[in-house]
Amino acid sequence: QVQLVESGGGLVQAGGSLRLSCAASGRTFNIYAMGWFRQAPGKEREFVGAISRSAGMTYYVDSVKGRFSISRDNAKNTVYLQMNSLKPEDTAVYYCAGDSRNWAGIRLKRYEYDYWGQGTQVTVSS
Numbered sequence: 001q002v003q004l005v006e007s008g009g010g011l012v013q014a015g016g017s018l019r020l021s022c023a024a025s026g027r028t029f030n031i032y033a034m035g036w037f038r039q040a041p042g043k044e045r046e047f048v049g050a051i052s053r054s055a056g057m058t059y060y061v062d063s064v065k066g067r068f069s070i071s072r073d074n075a076k077n078t079v080y081l082q083m084n085s086l087k088p089e090d091t092a093v094y095y096c097a098g099d100s101r102n103w104a105g106i107r108l109k110r111y112e113y114d115y116w117g118q119g120t121q122v123t124v125s126s
Contacts, residue, residue: 002026002115004096009120012086016124020081022096022117028077031115033099033107036070036081038092039119045095050106051079057106064090086124093119 008020035050049060051070058070072079097113
C-alpha cells in the first residue's frame with residue numbers, strides 16, 4: 001500500500017506564498033503520475049495540477065497557471081506545490097493524489113488516481 005501525507009498548509013495574506021509537500025511512504029515504486037486537487041467549502045473537489053513520474057510533464061488548471069508550480073523529488077518520494085500570488089479564492093483543503101498505473105504521462109481526473117492524502121488546509125485572507 002501507499003500512504004500520502006500533505007504538509008505546509010496554513011494562513012497567508014493575499015499575495016503571499018506557500019509551499020505544500022506531499023510525502024509518500026510504503027510501496028512508493030507503485031506511484032507514477034501525481035496530482036494536486038483542492039476542495040473549498042460547499043464545492044466539489046477540483047483538479048489543480050499534475051506531474052508525470054519523470055517530472056517532464058506538468059499541467060495546471062487555468063485559474064492557477066503562472067502562479068502555482070508542481071515539482072517532485074523521486075529520491076525523496078515527495079511532490080511539491082509551490083503557490084505564489086495567492087488569492088482568497090485559493091482557500092481550500094488541498095489534497096495530493098497518486099496514480100498506480102504504469103504510464104509516463106499525467107492524469108487529470110479524480111477517478112484516475114488511486115491514492116489520496118488526508119489534505120491540508122490553505123486559507124488566504126484578503
